Amino acid sequence: MIRVAIVTLSDKGSRGERVDVTGQKLKEIFEKHLSYETVYYNMLPDTYEEICEELIKLADEDIADLIVTNGGTGFSKRDVTPEATLAVIEREAPGVAEYMRAKSFEITPKAMLSRARCGIRKGSIILNLPGSPKGATENLNFVIDALVHGVEILKGAAVECATPIKK
Numbered sequence: 001m002i003r004v005a006i007v008t009l010s011d012k013g014s015r016g017e018r019v020d021v022t023g024q025k026l027k028e029i030f031e032k033h034l035s036y037e038t039v040y041y042n043m044l045p046d047t048y049e050e051i052c053e054e055l056i057k058l059a060d061e062d063i064a065d066l067i068v069t070n071g072g073t074g075f076s077k078r079d080v081t082p083e084a085t086l087a088v089i090e091r092e093a094p095g096v097a098e099y100m101r102a103k104s105f106e107i108t109p110k111a112m113l114s115r116a117r118c119g120i121r122k123g124s125i126i127l128n129l130p131g132s133p134k135g136a137t138e139n140l141n142f143v144i145d146a147l148v149h150g151v152e153i154l155k156g157a158a159v160e161c162a163t164p165i166k167k
Contacts, residue, residue, distance in 0.1 A: 089119030
C-alpha cells in the first residue's frame with residue numbers, strides 16, 4: 001500500500017474561513033484506488049517556511065511515500081508552493097508536472113499558467129496539484145497510475161525488465 005499525505009495550502013482554509021473541498025476530493029480518489037491509503041492530512045497557510053517544514057517532516061520522518069500538495073501553484077504573490085517544493089527536494093521529476101500541464105492544456109489553455117513541480121526527497125515523491133477541485137482531480141487522475149510504478153522504483157520494489165548488457 002502506498003501511503004499518501006495530502007497537504008492543502010490555503011490562507012483562508014487554515015484560518016477556518018473556507019472548507020477544503022479539494023483535499024476531500026483528492027482523498028476520495030485515493031480511497032477508490034487499490035494501491036493507495038491516505039495516512040495524513042493537513043491544511044497550512046501559503047507560507048514558504050511552513051510549507052518547507054511540512055514537506056521535510058513528511059519525507060524525512062517517512063510518514064508518506066507520496067506527498068500531494070494542492071494550492072499555491074498559480075501567479076498570486078502568495079503562491080509559493082513550487083518554490084518551497086524546489087527548496088526541499090533532492091531530485092526533480094519534471095516529466096510528471098510537464099505531463100499534467102500537457103494533458104490539462106487539452107482541456108484549457110490556462111493550463112500553461114500552472115507552476116506545479118514534482119520531485120523526490122528521501123523515499124518520498126512530492127507532487128504539486130492545483131488548488132481548484134476540478135484542476136486538482138483532473139491532474140491527479142492523469143498521473144495516479146504511473147505514480148504507483150514511480151513509488152515502487154523509489155522504494156526498490158519494482159521488478160527490473162531490462163536485459164543486462166553483456167561485456
